[in-house]
Structure formats: C-alpha cells, structure tokens
Amino acid sequence: MNRLEESKELVGETRAARMKENWPLLSQQDKDALIRRFHPDYKKEAYRTIQVGPNAGEQTVHELADLLEGESPVAGEKIALTPHHQVDLLILGGGGAGATAALTAKAAGAKVLLATKLRLGDSNTVMAEGGMQVAVSAEDSPVRHFLDSLRGGYMKNDPILLKTLVEEGPEVAKWLMDLGVLFDREADGNLALRGGGGSSKPRLLRCKDYTGLELMRVLKDCVLNEQVELLEFSPIVELLTDGAGACTGAILKNLDNSQYIVVQAKTVLLATGGIGRLHIQGFPTSNHYGATADGLPIAYRAGARLTLQDTFQYHPTGAVYPEPMAGILVTEAIRSVGAQLVNVKGERFINEMETRDAVASAVIRECAEGRGIETPAGRRGVWLDMPMVDIINGEGTLAHRFPNMLRQFSRYQIDIRKEPVLVYPTLHYQNGGIKINVDGESTVRNLFVAGEASGGIHGRNRLMGNSLLDIIVYGRRAGRAAAKRATEIGFGNLTLGHLDRFHEAQKKAGVEPKAVSPMLFPDYVKKN
C-alpha cells in the first residue's frame, strides 16, 4: 500500500474520534496571522506596481498588470468605425449578469444587443454550486447579512453597494422564482436554507448543487423567449469612446471569420466575468474556459478605475486528484453539512466554517509544512472527508443533495460516499474589479459593469453565495440604469481616442506592453 492509500485509511480510522471534536473558530488575531503568512494575496513576489492608467502606483498580480498595460488587438489595424449595429444598450457577456441585464433593459423598452465570447450562458454562473445568499428566515435579516459580508470582506466592501445587495436580495429571489427558478423548498413551501462559511445564519437558497446551472438555464430561456438580439462567438476586443470621456460603443471580433464588428451604442455594459483562467501564481482554477478578465484591460484603457484589483479568492477545496479534475470545485456546502478537512496524519487542522481565505490558508499551511498528501502527478492536497456527510445527516444525503459531486467523481471510479477526496485551493473569484456606483456605472460615463468584472461589493473576500446574488441584483440595476440613460441621450461619436491617450501615457511611463489584451482564451495548446 502506498502513502496515499495509507493516509486515506487513516482518515477512516480517525473519523469517529474527529466527529466528536469541537474545533474552535480562530481569534481575529490568529486568523490574520494565518492569512498573512499563507494566503496567496500576501505573497509579495507575485505582485508588482501598475505603471500606467487610472490605478498607476497601485499593486496587482503580474498576470493582471501585464494585461492592464497590454496592447489593444486593434492598435495598428485599419478599422472603419462605421457601425454594423446601432442599439440603446450593448451588453458584453452572456452569463448571469449579462442575461439579467438584457431582460431588465428589454423590459424597460431598450433596444438591446447581447454579444458574448462563446455561447449565451457560457459563464462562471453556470458552474456555481452552493447557492445564493438571501436573508429570508425569521431569525435572520438583511442587516445581519450585511454585517456577515462586511466582516468577511475585511470591512473593505463599499457600504452602499453592499447594503443594496442584501436589501434587494429577497425581491430578486422572488423575481427569479416567478421566472420559474426551482429553489429547494421545505415541506411548508418555505425556501430550504443552508449555512455557509462566515455566515451567522443559514441563508443559502439552492437547487441541489446545481444552483448556478438552474439560474442560468432559466435566464437563458427567458433571453431566448424575449428574442433579445444575440451575437455569439463575438467577444469584445475594444471599447469606443467619444473623445470626451464617454463610452459610445465597442468593437467585437467574430471568432469564426475574424471580422471586426462595430457597434454604436448609447450605453455599454460589461458583464465579462472573472479571471480564473489567468492561473494567477500558477494556481489551477474552478473557472469557465472563457474567464480571462477581458473586461478589465478594455475598461482600464478607456479610463475606468479599478478597485481592490489586488485581491483574489482561492476556494479552499478544489479537486487535485484525479488529474483531469484538477481545479474543479468541491462545493463549500459539503463542509457546511459536516465534511471535515483532514491532513496526512488523519487530523483536523481548521474549523471548516471559517471564511474561505482562512480555510484556504490553513490547507496551504498543512501542505507547506509537510502534512499534505502528494498525488501521482505531483500535486499536493489534504483530505476532504465526505463520507461523514451521510453519517451525520443520514444515508442518501450526498446522493440527494450533491448529485453533481457524486457524478463527477464517479466518472473516475471514486465514490464520495465511501472515500475521502484530495483537495487544494483553486483560483475561484476576483474579489475586486471595475469600480462601480450603485447603478452599476463605472467612472467612464455610459459604461456600466455588472457581475464579477465589477468590484467593491465583496471587499477583500467574498462570502459564499454572494456572487449569484450580486449578478442578479446588479445585473438588474445596471440594465435598468443603462436603459434609462439611453432614453436621455443620443448616439455619440465613435473614436479610439482613448487608445491614443493610453499609448501616450505608456510612452511617458516607459512601459513596453508585454501582452495583447484582452486575452480571450488561455493558451493550453501544446507547442511542438
């Protein structure tokens, strides 16, 4: 028996004793110390100073800084800025935020065009497993939800953005249910709630462990029913501005024929999503193939300010074995119903319901200090003792509540009801992003942002279940505000003046672009 198998046996042997343990939460002081020592956000050599643009002088990771200071793919191209489309609102991105904004703006009477890199619905939304936080139970309140999120975000959340998020939660849950979203329910008809790390009350609405898929399926169906004009396989590659600081449209690229598409729009909404496929610091990711932070460099060149661009969420429990599953998420909800994290010696090492940054740091600590388990492909991880879930909650709980997890591992002959799995933090979420106001507008006039591309709502660490809420609340707010703005203004001039200014600033700062941005896709193709 090899070391991996031996250690796996230990997990079973120590289970009964571990189940009786009550592991205390860390004091704030100990938690801070743990995070400062082991969390990837505190790894100095992974960061550098941004040299040009609205956030010049501030820090972010090399991978993002290179894109922010990157060259536009349209620089040097001769593109006639004659519009192929003229619309009130151009939405970039077909995930949860983009689809929600499209529905809201269309309902408000706007002429909407939704363009997306892959297909409508292809997004991180579809992959969200755990749920959506809404304070609906009698012992809970939006205020409590606010405080939990603020504490989780290290007090760096924008208070107005956060207050709006939690207060509109119940209303948007109802909106989704009226569209036909099937959240899990109690026998009395009330929404079934589950707890999440850092939350003081159970407030996760869910559809088994397919919550994001359920939301996205319904939103996508609605967008098709409403016959919103769509351009699929047509990502944005550059914004257009009027030369006086306002956004007036965008240049898209048809991926199938490489033609540019010029769109003149009274308002533009970036719902381009997250960043996982940059593989910051070499981490695997739980994210969608298209999560390459496209909106950030594009908005940045047009003059939009970023906020909290130096903080990322590493989800504590990404699979590390078998190799094809590396990076794939094992939902936090599994820990909220009792699954424990266990090191090579069969010992617990953290209260599993600490916030994600603390749990991730603890897993990294165990592995860094030699208490991790190595996989045949050379990755390291710790055990997530999933069989405990059925022992605590009754046989069939895993099968009934986590069918997605059960299925994914069973494809590789791993039965999570019987054996623990190996996990390690996986790059999961961009905590910050493009700075927005409460209507989702960026610091560039008529340029709106919703969803993971935006920043400020979640502070320096997002709580589980707050991103599905974010995309719906702010998708609606931004869609509504952009549609209203479009009734107040006409079409603006289409120029690339912002690129000229950015080039000048680059020259002045002596910055040599290291990349073309947006990246659009990660480069996984083997070079011969």
Added chain:
Amino acid sequence: MSYSDPQSPLIRIEVDGAAHPVPEGITVIQAMWQIGRPMIHGVGCLGGVCGACPITYRLPNQMASKTALACQTAVRDGMAITFIPSDSSKKAIAPIPNDPPTQKTLFQYYPETRRCTACRACSSVCPQEIDVMGGVRAAINGELAAVAEKFTTCVMCGLCAAVCEVQIKPHRVGMYARRLTGAFYPKEATGLLQRIEEVRAGKYKSAWNQILSADEAALSNYCRSDENIVNDTRIEKT
C-alpha cells in the same frame, strides 16, 4: 500550463480520421490541446455543466458508438472521437402563462412530444444519465412536477433532441416543465414574502441609518460584537 503527467504512457486516439498519440489519463478536451487544436467551439465550462462539448466516440472492437461530454471523459486507447456541434434545436417562444398550466400548456408549444414511440434513444445518449424518456412520458401524462424533477441535472446539450426520430426536444420540454413548476409552485414561500414586505415597510431603516453613519472603527466593533454567533450553523440540521 501542462495538463498531463509526463510519466503517463502514450495511447492513440483518432480524431476526424487521423490518429494521434496522447498521454493516458487526460480528458478528451485536454487531448485536443495536446494534439495542437485550439478549441473555440465544443468547449465551455470544463466542469461538466454547460453542455458545450458533446462527443460521440467508438472504442476498438465495439459496434456501438457512445455519447459523452468531452470535458468529463478520459481518453482511452483506440478511441475514435467526433465532436457534435452544441444544440441548435428549435426553441419555441414558450412564455410562462398568467394562469396555472394545464396538461395542454406544454403541448401548445411542443406538440410533437405526444408522438413519443418509447424507443428510449434519448435516455441512451444522455451524458447525465437522466431518465429522459421517462420525463417525456411524464410530460405526456401531464405530470409536470415529475418532469421537472427528472430534468434537474440537465445540461441542455441537446443530444436527446438530436437522436429523436419524431423530433421531440426533450431537454426543452424538461426546461419548460421546470419553469412552469417553479412559477406555479403549489405552496407559497411565506418567509420570503414577509421579508419583502418588511423591507418595503422600512423595518430596517433605523438600523441602516446607524450602520451607514458609523465610522469604520465603530462599524468594526459592531461586527465583532456579533461574531460569537458565527458558529451556529456549522452542522446543518436537515
């Protein structure tokens, strides 16, 4: 970024008629990158939930071809792979009605559903192992909640519709049944409705005023005084 263990033995797969050596133990999508194909169509979440990457494949000495999701399938020696374009089956404009659905609501938009010959092809190709035909039969019987339950894990890849000999779109039927079931759920979520009323009535106004006017230090103290209750939900009671 490497996706393969350099120690892995090589096996041979066949893509569009050409043979390629690839390392064992990787997924079909990862194998496409290994053989030098950048993927744009036929790739999505890489987590088995978006339905972008259906394939059909055949193994040596097997008559029947099988269907699967490329991101969820490990390559095997001798595997011959064909990607199937993601679903483009007709989507009816099927809105949620004002009144509760009857047996006819679904047939109004998907009339072909009734033609099911019970051939079971749909169930046999489903990468999620959904009892697709059972769902279609339940739809024919007007049991919308049963249809909804069966299609819970549907990733909308559309393989079921592609193989149906009478042009049923089971995944679309499942989706519509789910939406009807959700929109006309038999019991009210009273807690939710009450909370919406409370927010509208301004129940939290004074708390918000207090919080939003507090400076960071005061707010921080406020948050911490609340901290002792965070552990309440560690083990959920089901």
